[in-house]
Structures are given as C-alpha cells and as structure tokens.
Amino acid sequence: TEQGIFRQILQGQLDFQSEPWPGISESAKDLIRNMLTRNPKKRFTARQVL
Structure with a gap:
C-alpha cells in the first residue's frame, strides 16, 4: 500500500x-x-542526481 511504502x-x-x-x-x-537516504548530509543532492 502507499502507506506501507511511506x-x-x-x-x-x-x-x-x-x-x-x-x-x-x-x-x-x-x-x-x-x-x-534519511540523513540529509548523506542524501544525494539534485545536482548529484542529474
């Protein structure tokens, strides 16, 4: 379900x-x-994704 994914x-x-x-x-x-990734310091930025 959508709630389960969240x-x-x-x-x-x-x-x-x-x-x-x-x-x-x-x-x-x-x-x-x-x-x-939950930790914003470790999460990819928009620039990294592009």
Whole structure:
C-alpha cells in the first residue's frame, strides 16, 4: 500500500524484492536508495542526481 511504502521510506527499510523492483537495474535502485537516504548530509543532492 502507499502507506506501507511511506513507512518503509521513513524507517529506511525499502523492499526491492517485490514487484516491480526485480526488473529494475541495480544502478537505478542505488539511485533511489541515495535519493531517499534519511540523513540529509548523506542524501544525494539534485545536482548529484542529474
């Protein structure tokens, strides 16, 4: 559910095992992880993402 995804993000426990993630490249998953990092000092900036 959308609420479950939000909770995972807040807890830093993203589930990349269930659909649609198995078909997504590891580099794309790494990008998502870095954009959703809770610590703002470690989180990717917009410039880094681009």
